[in-house]
Amino acid sequence: MPVVLVHGGGVAGWMWNPLRRFLPPAWEVIVPDLPGHGGSAGEPFIAQERTTLDLRSYLEAEVGKPCAVVGFSFGAQIAVQLASRAPDLVSHVAVISAQAKPSRFPKLTLGLLAAAAPLARRPGFARSQAKQLFVPDDLLEDYVRTSSRLTTRTLVRVVEDNIRFTVPSGWPAFGGSALVLAGQNERGFMKESARALHQALPTSDLAIVDDCGHGIPLQRPEWLADRLRAQYA
Template sequence: MRETGNAAGPVLLLIHGGGVAGWMWDAQIDHFGPRYRVLVPDLPGHGHSHDTAFTTSAAVVAELAAYLGQLPAGTDVTVAGFSLGAQLALELAASHPEVVTRVVITSALTRGIPLPSLSHWLVRLTAPLARQTWFAKLQAKSLYIPDDLLDDYIRTSKTLPKESLIALTRANAEFRTPSAWRRFPGAVLLLAGAKEPRALREGMRQLGHDHSKSELIVHEHAGHGLPLQYPEWFNARVEGWIRANLA
């Protein structure tokens, strides 16, 4: 777990998506660091944690909850996640509300994907391509990776183990909103791009419908990469919302 920013500030835990790593939050670290104690993990299989296998989302959530549980009682904690990281943030808030004050969910898939077995087969087939620079560059463009982070993305792609990639793809495809979500007592910010898949956008709207303290904001020009594609917009919305929902 990387810890940076203002050690005396409220905690902001940033959980990256699948196939990237903690470096995807560089713009957020620069923005929030002066005022927040920023926690940035590299999920199993990714970045500095590539030697640790990604097994299940539940295992990752348990580890994050244990880490937050070591903070002093009453610590103000905002958890923000993107894509796979948003699923983890959602599960963390729902299953361990005692360590999460509020949560930001960005672009979480909550209704699974069609033909998951076919998807898993394709991932197994194409996994070796992720280690090819030309393929990684194509993927980076679809994920809105900025030029200054391209080397980080290529390095992460080349070191992400095949079995971890398959496991996280399965976790993403099989994720469903936990029943305890409705009972999370904190405030919820939901962010998505209007150009993301329809099923994802509908699922995000359902998350808002299911939680009485939620706010949904859709960026009309964004695809599936909002924190990277429009970092200034993302940072301003998140910080303004945190300030408006201080405990």
């Protein structure tokens, strides 16, 4: 079965390495780097909608059959959009820590982010941020390298799309298997977002994961792999 792992903003496909160690060898795992990130740092990030359309085109052309899509944070929003817009391509979807309620004062948030963005390219600051994001020591240099290549424009555009995201109109009609997760220690609006996604699609499974913040794939990769295996059985 094809399984597409869609990373969050500010990281890259390497963030899935801990999870991949526990996934069944028979799964055909596809791990893209989104535009502006990791191995795709040279490709301009235009918008979340464009990235979703590009991923849809890739799956139609290169896979050609229904996939399981697992998304984290910004990537989870893409997974929701893909399931909503192309349900024929998505047999299962796992939505991990997706914000689904627009932030208050987005202009202020984006202004502060643009001013602080150059700090992300400093190795010392990046290493400090990595600890807060639950990046394990063996992936620390991957995070630093990704941060050093992340442009201010990409960072601001990603965050802008992230904090303005709302539940797509097609989500309640998704007929595949859906799993919605958030960490117990995440901020309240993230857990509210998970519940909003579940309420919009009552056939989905909802879990608030104990002892986790905004980093379930990195904090509890073995648990997550077991949960995905159960969903995809």
